[in-house]
Amino acid sequence: MSxxxxxxxxxxxxxxxxxxxxxxxxxxxLACARLGLRTVIFTVSVDSIALMPCNPNIGGxxxxxxxxxxxxxxxxxxxxxxxxxxxxxxxNKSKGPAVHSLRAQADKAEYSRAMRKVLENQKNLTIKQAxxxxxxxxxxxxxxxxESAATKKITGVMTFAGAIYECKxxxxxxxxxxxxxxxxGEAITYTGPNGLQAANYLTESLEDLGIEMRRFKTGTPARMxxxxxxxxxxxxxxxxxxxxxxxxxxxxxxxxIDQVSCWLTYTNENTHDIIRANLxxxxxxxxxxxxxxxxxxxxxxxxxxKFSDKDRHQVFIEPEGIHTNEMYVGGMSSSLPEDVQLxxxxxxxxxxxxxxxxxxxxxxxxxxxxxxLYPTLEFKDIKGLFSGGQFNxxxxxEEAAAQGLVAGINAALTIxxxxxxxxxxxxxxxxxxxxxxxxxxxxxPYRMMTSRAEYRLLLxxxxxxxxxxxxxxxxxxxxxxxxHKTVQKKKMIEEEIYRLKNTVIGAAKENQDFLEKCGxxxxxxxxxxxxxxxxxxxxxxxxxxxxxxxxxxxxDVIEQVExxxxxxxxxxxxxxQVEQYxxxxxxxxxxxxxxxxxxxxxxxxxxxxxxxxxxxxxQASRISGVSPADISVLLIYLEHYHKT
Numbered sequence: 001m002s003x004x005x006x007x008x009x010x011x012x013x014x015x016x017x018x019x020x021x022x023x024x025x026x027x028x029x030l031a032c033a034r035l036g037l038r039t040v041i042f043t044v045s046v047d048s049i050a051l052m053p054c055n056p057n058i059g060g061x062x063x064x065x066x067x068x069x070x071x072x073x074x075x076x077x078x079x080x081x082x083x084x085x086x087x088x089x090x091x092n093k094s095k096g097p098a099v100h101s102l103r104a105q106a107d108k109a110e111y112s113r114a115m116r117k118v119l120e121n122q123k124n125l126t127i128k129q130a131x132x133x134x135x136x137x138x139x140x141x142x143x144x145x146x147e148s149a150a151t152k153k154i155t156g157v158m159t160f161a162g163a164i165y166e167c168k169x170x171x172x173x174x175x176x177x178x179x180x181x182x183x184x185g186e187a188i189t190y191t192g193p194n195g196l197q198a199a200n201y202l203t204e205s206l207e208d209l210g211i212e213m214r215r216f217k218t219g220t221p222a223r224m225x226x227x228x229x230x231x232x233x234x235x236x237x238x239x240x241x242x243x244x245x246x247x248x249x250x251x252x253x254x255x256x257i258d259q260v261s262c263w264l265t266y267t268n269e270n271t272h273d274i275i276r277a278n279l280x281x282x283x284x285x286x287x288x289x290x291x292x293x294x295x296x297x298x299x300x301x302x303x304x305x306k307f308s309d310k311d312r313h314q315v316f317i318e319p320e321g322i323h324t325n326e327m328y329v330g331g332m333s334s335s336l337p338e339d340v341q342l343x344x345x346x347x348x349x350x351x352x353x354x355x356x357x358x359x360x361x362x363x364x365x366x367x368x369x370x371x372x373l374y375p376t377l378e379f380k381d382i383k384g385l386f387s388g389g390q391f392n393x394x395x396x397x398e399e400a401a402a403q404g405l406v407a408g409i410n411a412a413l414t415i416x417x418x419x420x421x422x423x424x425x426x427x428x429x430x431x432x433x434x435x436x437x438x439x440x441x442x443x444x445p446y447r448m449m450t451s452r453a454e455y456r457l458l459l460x461x462x463x464x465x466x467x468x469x470x471x472x473x474x475x476x477x478x479x480x481x482x483x484h485k486t487v488q489k490k491k492m493i494e495e496e497i498y499r500l501k502n503t504v505i506g507a508a509k510e511n512q513d514f515l516e517k518c519g520x521x522x523x524x525x526x527x528x529x530x531x532x533x534x535x536x537x538x539x540x541x542x543x544x545x546x547x548x549x550x551x552x553x554x555x556d557v558i559e560q561v562e563x564x565x566x567x568x569x570x571x572x573x574x575x576x577q578v579e580q581y582x583x584x585x586x587x588x589x590x591x592x593x594x595x596x597x598x599x600x601x602x603x604x605x606x607x608x609x610x611x612x613x614x615x616x617x618x619q620a621s622r623i624s625g626v627s628p629a630d631i632s633v634l635l636i637y638l639e640h641y642h643k644t
Contacts, residue, residue: 011163014038016411018171019132019157019202021049023397024389024404025173026115027075031408032171033125034074035476037415040126040165041119042157044177044197049127050080050115052397053176053193054220055328056108056320059246061091062450063398064101065429068464070398071247073430074477075405076118077398078247084110086322087239087259097563098456102244105262107321133201134158135170135209140383149591149613152209154384160201169411172387173404176218178203178366183283184359185337193220193363203366210381212369216445217291218395219299219333219362222341224317225355226325233350234263234317248465249482252555263317263350267300267332270347272311275304278340283362289335291364294395294445299362300332300344315348326357335362367393370437371612376420377407377434380591380613386411392437395445402430403437409475421475424585424618426455426578428468439612439622454581455574457567462559466490492553493560500530500565505546514546533565540565584618587638591615598637605630 018029021043029041043049058081059067071078085104092099119127140153156166180198181190192198207213239259245252279285282301284293293299298306303313316330329351334341338359345351370392372379377392379385388403410420423431432453437446450456459467469486472478505511507523515522520537529547532538540562544550553561564571595601595609605626614620617638621631 008158008162008164011159011165012040013166014040014126015167015415016040016169016171016408017132017157017165017167018042018173018408020173020175020177020389020391021046021119021127022173022175022389022400023050023077024175024391024400024407025171026050026119027070027077027401027404028171028173028386028388028408028411029119029125030076030122031074031405031477032169032412033122035409035412035416036124037412038124040128040167042128042130042132042159044129044131044192044199046116046127046129048112048194048196049119050112051194051196052106052108052111054218055318055330056106056111057103057318058085058106058111058397059101059103060398061099061101061103062429062448062452063396064091064103064246065450065459065461065464066398066402066433066448067102067246068248068461069428069430069468070401070405071249072464072468072472073405073409074472074475075401076115077401078245079250080111080114080118081106082245082247082250082255084114085255086319087262088243088255089240090244096457097460097462097567099450101450101461102246104246105260105318107323109321109323130159130161130163131197131199131201132157133160134205135202135385136164136166137209137382137385148383149380150383152382154382168415169384169386171404171407171411172385172391173389173400173407174199174202174391175400176363176365176390178391180363180365182361182363183289183335184361185281185283185335185340187337188283188288192365194358206368211379212372213366214369214393215291215364216367216390216393217289217293217362217364218297218390218445219293219335220360221300221329221331221333222345222356222360223320223326223358224329224345224351225357226319226327228353228355229263229317229327230350230352231263231317234265237262237264237316248469248486260319260322262319265315265317265348265350266312267315267348268312271300271344272304274340274344274347275301275336278336279305281337281340283335289362289364292444293362294447296447296449297333297395297445300334301336317350329360332360333362334360336360365390367391369393370442371439373438374615375422375434375438375619376410376414377403377438378410378414378420384411384414390445393442393446394433394437395447399433399446399448402433406430406434409477413475421471423468423471424582425453426458426581428464429453429459432459435619435622439614439619441624455578457570458574458578460563462556462563466493466560489554489557489560492557493564496553496557496561497530497564499550500533500561501528503529503547503549505529505532511546518542530565533562534568581618584621585616587617587635589614589616589620589634589638590641593641598633600633600637601630602627609634
């Protein structure tokens with residue numbers, strides 16, 4: 001590495017350097033550039049911008065919430081998937097609105113192309129194909145800034161060729177490329193995903209800066225030649241008849257397209273027998289893989305071993321795009337050798353004569369322990385160094401994009417001398433995601449799930465614009481036109497709910513006849529339309545027959561009205577819970593607080609608080625090993641601390 005750095009030279013002076021052009025890097029770079037900062041985004045290959053090395057889909061359970069929130073804040077992912085999807089489904093429609101989640105199968109190549117085009121045409125943004133090898137810093141005096149515990153500050157980055165880019169902030173979005181190696185049985189290649197160049201030098205620079213690194217792994221299944229698959233032995237999976245767009249700005253009429261089919265099949269005991277007989281050739285079970293894999297996205301080897309009672313597992317056959325025959329074999333990621341893979345896949349109905357285009361593989365990579373980050377996604381010890389995506393120990397395109405957007409926003413706001421944006425657990429799934437990463441011990445790649453959100457009835461995917469548009473507008477990523485449309489939408493919802501609550505329906509014959517026809521109990525006295533709508537058998541649309549004075553409203557307004565009315569009691573209860581939660585979040589902890597001075601704290605709690613450096617009492621209370629008694633001690637100490 002010294003040979004590289006001895007030949008260094010100053011190439012450019014910019015505001016922000018973004019390292020990596022995956023889903024996190026794209027959102028981070030666009031946010032900074034759109035806020036007026038000179039930004040350069042580095043990638044090992046410009047052909048890998050917004051690459052989908054695993055399943056080419058966006059959204060899914062809880063992940064669809066993240067995409068809607070990204071869009072509401074002014075991010076790009078929702079816009080791109082609306083332009084490039086080939087099948088779309090709203091998941092969990094049989095359940096309540098809190099868990100409804102949009103999922104779309106993307107055209108892999110088109111998605112990457114569309115995002116690259118946006119980046120290429122973005123003012124203030126430069127794309128650079130180069131490997132960043134070193135993060136450059138200087139000493140930082142935080143004496144006059146009690147909100148920071150940093151000892152170093154960012155001055156720039158250096159590439160493999162020795163080019164120095166001086167800057168005020170760096171955002172690390174390296175994905176799965178740091179010291180990456182791909183494993184397929186006994187065959188190990190030292191590359192990033194899809195055979196792309198790995199980034200082999202940056203880890204050493206980060207360790208030299210005192211950053212704690214980890215080793216994680218993930219994997220992907222094989223891609224098949226679609227012409228060799230017998231779809232007649234599988235169950236056809238169709239998209240929704242009426243497609244709902246991801247972006248609140250997309251005209252629903254623009255996404256009503258002819259969709260492609262996906263297919264469902266299953267493994268069987270023959271499949272499992274082949275896997276069991278070859279476990280010794282799997283790097284996962286042979287001890288070759290060092291990294292920890294995602295528990296919630298296991299390989300087929302893990303499924304067979306850990307769920308031995310199951311005689312079959314679902315396999316989804318999904319197209320990689322319109323202009324390719326490649327099919328993604330969802331549910332069967334593996335690191336078994338190629339010969340075993342082929343034998344295994346050919347036991348699955350419909351895959352008896354399949355040909356593998358790309359082998360399944362596991363990939364190991366370096367990432368960080370995210371407890372080193374503030375909720376702003378800035379490193380606690382290094383001023384101006386931010387990070388997002390899989391580099392932070394998460395998994396998934398959506399989780400990455402969400403973090404990249406927040407990191408980009410906060411890097412820009414820091415440079416501009418403005419207050420950062422911190423989304424808390426009551427505001428957004430993004431808030432839950434980041435809080436979990438920086439507060440909880442995560443020993444495996446983190447995946448977003450609806451069960452992680454305590455206030456999920458409030459944090460629905462359908463109301464992300466109502467929750468977050470104002471924040472995006474105040475930051476500067478949402479236009480006046482878009483924001484004012486949201487304000488008008490909110491006004492229409494409130495006015496219609498008020499009208500429904502104040503429109504009384506009496507026990508007249510025509511009303512009783514209507515209720516009887518709908519299988520609803522008859523009225524004994526007058527009631528309002530809102531109370532009628534709370535009945536499970538009645539909806540806003542069915543009530544139109546007796547609600548003769550209503551005016552036409554947009555579909556998205558009607559949706560919100562119905563949810564707010566039907567779930568009003570539950571929503572109010574969660575709002576009260578949020579009030580209690582926010583009280584603790586408002587109690588800030590100074591960055592320079594010396595926990596060793598708090599003698600009544602238990603030793604474990606003191607050590608955890610020193611390690612995590614929480615920014616609020618609320619965050620401290622969620623750290624494993626910090627008890628309610630410790631929080632009481634901390635509160636008493638802070639009360640005294642603020643008086644002195």
